[in-house]
Amino acid sequence: MVFLFLRVTLERIMGPGNHSSVTEFILAGLTEQPQLQLPLFLLFLGIYVVTVVGNLGMITLIGLSSHLHTPMYYFLINLSFIDLCHSTVITPKMLMNFVTEKNIISYPECVTQLYFFLIFAIAECHMLAVMAYDRYVAICNPLLYNITMSYHICFFLTMGVYILGIIGSTVHTGFLLRLLFCKNKVVNHYFCDLFPLLELSCSSIYVNELLVIVLSAFNILTPALAILASYIFIISSILHIRSTEGRTKAFSTCSSHISAVAIFYGSATFMYLQPSSVSSMDQGKVSSVFYTIVVPMLNPLIYIMSYQSFDSLRYIMY
Template identity: 50%
Template sequence: TKMDKHNQTVLNEFILMGITDRPELQAPLFGLFLIIYMISVVGNLGIIILTKMDSKLQTPMYFFLRHLAITDLGYSTAVGPKTLVNFVVDENTISYYFCAAQLAFFILFINGEIFILSVMSYDRYVAFCNPLLYTVIMSQRTCWVLMAIIYLHSTFVSLLVTIKIFNLSFCGHNVIRNLYCDILPLLSLLCSNTQEIELIILILAAFDFISSLLIVLVSYIVIIVSILRLNSAEGRHKAFSTCGSHLTVVVVFYGTLIFMYVQPKASHSFDGDKVASIFYTLRIPMLNPLIYGLRNNDVKYALHRTLGQLCNIFSQGSLYRVMHYKHNNPV
């Protein structure tokens, strides 16, 4: 209709509600978000570099951990910088196309993370229950094929949902009740019939969420049963500590997703969603490298080795400069 066309042409930007409209809170919140985002970037970049460079971290577990850090970095960067800018500017707007791009990248990386966590659970299951066949089952080729499937599937889901939403017409209302362009706040702004897109999202979300969660649950049930069968208490403790960091990450991530999306509409509050979306777009990418870094001895030792090597390089460089200076400037 003419009305729909008119609405589509008029709407070339959205207004993001942000966290608060109280001006005195803008500066402290900007500072807090900046610190969280910087820790997230440094932590995840650190894990990507360590797992790529350190010879002792060339196992499938750390291959998947590197990709987990890439997805963490991806979705926190899709949202973080724009959120920080919005604390500083007066008019909290986002353009139509930037909003579509933000939604697409956000879905891509969140979806990727869900399946990387489930593949990591399967990897732990193989390591515990088939240790002799581990290198055969989790070969380098298998790892790359699994990652390729995850990225292709996530890209398909991301493009399908984003194109479907942005091909529908938005009404005159353009206030997004969130910090960034997320699915639920955008759906509430559409004036076309949203039944088809809602059904697509429901089917995709249910498939992705249930299938990945089943892999995690089955893997960990088998792992826990195997650990409890171990005779020595020391062996059990060592086995639990190996899985502890991944299990912590899984519980935090799935717990937040369930809180955000798996709740009845009546109890759905946008304020609650805002808190949850802050948690898993900024806090989880910050927590993951900290959990793996603090709980995992391999990562700690790799960090010490790398820092030690860097110190050696720098000290040798300074020594060379001192010797060079003395040679050129004899007393």
């Protein structure tokens, strides 16, 4: 149902495309070694359980605690929602593939998975940038924080994040639906991602690859540069703290957050900002594990700890 609505909508926008003769794909998965299937299943099942419990716990805790109803935690609750959805789009199907002999996914399911994966992946890139801007205002302009980060501004920033995710995903998926698939059905990945699917197309993928480079540069490099600029100003403000203990605590807090951001952007950049002819899909699968599975698990712990430190740091900066 979701796929039919998606396809009809995209074809109305872009016009009718090619109709692929392929009705299903086979996901290659992370490994073809049978002895590793069960250990990997247990590992990623554990990671997924921690991800769900951590992010749902974060959403519940912030929602029930009135003293946490601030812009910083408002963005954090949205990040937890994005992480939860991001992981849920990928992990359950991957876990199912570990215990089945043939990892088959239908064409509609594959396109639907790609569509929602891209929405939440793009949204997370921009949400991290919004959160970095929020930190910049909180630390560098604390007296104007309540005015600069008012309820309406926070709401519009959040809506902008989701809108950018939907637009980027719709463009990528729409151009993918116009391709003809008639070659090998084996997708060299553990989920339906752009580059592995483009490798199977019989049609020209020049426009698709160009869109991947252009939109990935916008959705990855632009937020990354915004985060970098925010932290340059934050660190500059921290250097003015007279207390050595305060500076040490501040740098420790920044480093934990920057490490999480670097893992996410670094792995995403490795996958999407290289030409497909150069990028190795086997290496790409490994890097994808970080931004699709590992980062959503780590984010609740990293952000709640760093936000508690930043709350105390704001008082030092006043």
